[in-house]
Amino acid sequence: MHQISTKEIVDIIKYSDTSILLVEKLPLSTPGQFKVQYSVIDFINKSIDPSTKSAYLLKKFGSNFKRISEIIPNFVQCDAAVLYDRRVLAVYPNGEAGIFDRDGELEWSGTFDYHNKPVKFLALEGKYFWCICPQENCVIRYSAQNMKVDLRIGGIDAKTFVNPTHISYDGSDLYVCCDNNKVRRIDASNYTVSDYLNFTNRIERYYKFGDYAVAVMADATYVLENNE
DSSP states (O other), X not given: XXXXXXXXXXXXXXXXXXXXXXXXXXXXXXXXXXXXXXXXXXXXXXXXXXXXXXXXXXXXXXXXXXXXXXXXXSGGGSEEEEOTTSOEEEEOTTSEEEEEOXXXXXXXXXXXXXXXXXXXEEEEETTXXXXXXXXXXXXXXXXXXXXXXXXXXXXXXXXXXXXXXXXXXXXXXXXXXXXTTEEEEEETTTOOEEEEEEOSSOEEEEEEETTEEEEEESSOEEEEETTO
16 A cells, blocks of 8 residues: 555545546644645556646536536535536535536535435446445435435445445446445445455545555555555
């Protein structure tokens, strides 16, 4: 594992096939105040280069990023995805969500929940998207066409995903951080669940990009090559 940050990570999004855009939270000299720092991490060169808010917003929200960022508060703290029909979906950790039309205007706002418990995070899979529901020990797949629950894996009394903290999709499989130090994999072809990685430290988020992966741990954030 190659350490890339010891700061609090606000967001991670794909920048290219071999790089990510990392958003860190940096404390200011005034107590309780912070700023964000944008960086591009290149897996091949192992380089860390400064980036800009505009580059981040473009990758996150698409071509109408300026209008969306004017409307949406705390844009770094939400998960977002450009849907199959070019609308943009944003989901906050408390389950609040919004859908922006092709011109970047807010066309719907509401909440996503399961059994009245909020869902969080957003992993886009074609015309579907996945979220986790930590209080129900499950992951939920929604249809992006009608925003309704399409599939659930796990459950409050199941051991499939104990206290899930994050879900991501790499184009072929889904990865769920759960049970403090585990990453479990959902095979996107048949939705079977298997153990994938175990860490000695608490794992908060995990993203896979081909031969590389990014693990946000309790102590720091690391890049893994071939999961090592």
